[in-house]
Amino acid sequence: MKFEAVTIKDIAKALGVSTSTVSRALRDSYEISPETKSLVLECAERLNYKPNPIALSLKEKRSRSIGVVVSEIANNFFSQIINGIESIAYDRGYNTIIAQSFESYEREVLNVQFLASRSVDGLLISLATETTDISHLKALSDRGLPIVFFDRISDELNTHKVIVDNFRGAYNATEHLINMGAKRIAVIANSEFLSITKDRLAGYKEALQVHDIKENPKFIHHCYYGGMVFSEIEEVVNKLFTLKVKPDAILTTSDKLTTGILKTLKRRGLKVPDDVALAGFSNTDIAELIDPPLTIVRQPARDMGEAAIDLLLQLIDSKRPVKEFERRMLTPELQIRESSMVHHHK
Amino acid sequence: MKFEAVTIKDIAKALGVSTSTVSRALRDSYEISPETKSLVLECAERLNYKPNPIALSLKEKRSRSIGVVVSEIANNFFSQIINGIESIAYDRGYNTIIAQSFESYEREVLNVQFLASRSVDGLLISLATETTDISHLKALSDRGLPIVFFDRISDELNTHKVIVDNFRGAYNATEHLINMGAKRIAVIANSEFLSITKDRLAGYKEALQVHDIKENPKFIHHCYYGGMVFSEIEEVVNKLFTLKVKPDAILTTSDKLTTGILKTLKRRGLKVPDDVALAGFSNTDIAELIDPPLTIVRQPARDMGEAAIDLLLQLIDSKRPVKEFERRMLTPELQIRESSMVHHHK
DNA sequence: TTTATTTACGCAAACGATGCCATCCTGCAC
């Protein structure tokens, strides 16, 4: 089954003029007489003519579409980011093509190449957990494809970057737990290769140090797949709660980790926050509905998406190669609820 | 900044052969001598040649991409569906372009036309709340664009459809509430124009009737935007709980409604399930974490996505116009938790 | 009237890839 669209030729034939005339009339060129213009416009309307963007892309070497690569969209943080991206892209006449890496390096490379080969005008990407080598992005960047990183960035490519102040977010959450009376704060973080993990871990450590709490290596754990693999989480919780000296609070660094840890704690019969307090990064809209209501570090995801697409469109629109790159850092918000109230119920 | 890719011409020039030769060599045509073939292949590899899908789309009038229109991706149900769609599309070499209608008719029409003009080979769509007129889809369908409906369907277009047994889902949930002892079950449903609303409401009513409970019009409410506008929800809860005879249970028909209602009930100081029981459609992964753990009707979203893309690819691949259309109905699952245990705490 | 200038349009090339048709060459049979 094929789908035949009305082309400029159909209009030309119907009116007995050339395709150039039709094209120019539609683009409102000064070379075309008002009468011809209105004739063409009327005919285009009548036949329901829609310009073929594929043909345009071929000719202009631009597709008016941008690619977005995230680890997965079934994640509040990323879907909110995408909403931010789309809202601006849409207004500027750009289409957004969304691809999911599912934390897989291979899948990320394939997605990126697919998008590039489909002539996206630019790329927004938050790296997959598995990704340590970004030569696939470097190659495209070198060949002129505008790329903007957000959330999970890499220092190995010099381009615009949009992040939140991950250090500050983790610092504040940790300090809050300390202020609540926690002494033995464990952290369950994502893969140590991710930029966000490094920053968040640094914030956690700094808060401990400032408050004279000694860092305990047994309290620091990583979940390589960040909660996508549930057994990872169970294993970590198991390690933590078979220690002689158990943690009295946990900081988690991502949405899936936060809810995954809470699930596991509950299944083990541990009470939050009485047995162990919990605070973590999350962008869920129902933190207040959870038992106990969750203390979360919330990222301005929509703003991040908007900032990222804004920077990308700047790159795309710039006439000459951009040398100066910006690093926009947004501020996360600590929303305090019961899950972190260490002594609240005691 | 533009992005120059290697073309077939570059290879032809480098080797001193014609573009046709290169093209045929790359497609492994029998007409080309083995020596030339290996020469071309080696050169293509060396220059990192990637075929330009835009040019191919123009020539072949197919883009190897399919469009997906949902109301919003920041919704577990839809993002799970999309994951199902993508997993199959990806394997079959199709790219997925996701568009969000945000329940707006205007936005849906724009999205659909954008996708069509970008030569998607087919369309998967779940209608927006506002959509009552589907002539924009009919027109495309008539012109040969394969379309498959899922979730929110319309009878006005004869094509493949994938849904869950909404009647059964609502019936089972309602019957469960009745079995738990509820006598005055209110229902808070989406816009009455949506197909899913009609079916779910019918299931609710049937369960009441079978169990000899008289239907009370004051207990039946609609939220036109299905929870996207929070004031809608508050208004409905207000109406229900200023009644002389208040409901002892509530059935909700969508994710946002379920969590939105729970939020509102809590803010009003109503205890679930002691003051009022709650059961609703939802695909959240953290129903067990919510206070109280939520009884939900869960749809096999991933399966729905897979079924939909499967049917769509069948349409796309079929040589002759398809006349017989399928309606696949999957079975929802009732997950029983505390929120519906009417007498549990009494 | 002749020569410039403007107006309004058509022709054809281009974008990247494909595929039909034509062409050239080699080898073989008559």
Next chain:
DNA sequence: GTGCAGGATGGCATCGTTTGCGTAAATAAA
């Protein structure tokens, strides 16, 4: 030596659109 088959390749049109250039007719200036 002529004819022909067939292998290997090049030429060209095509998809839909834009755009530089050319040009006819109409108008203005000489």
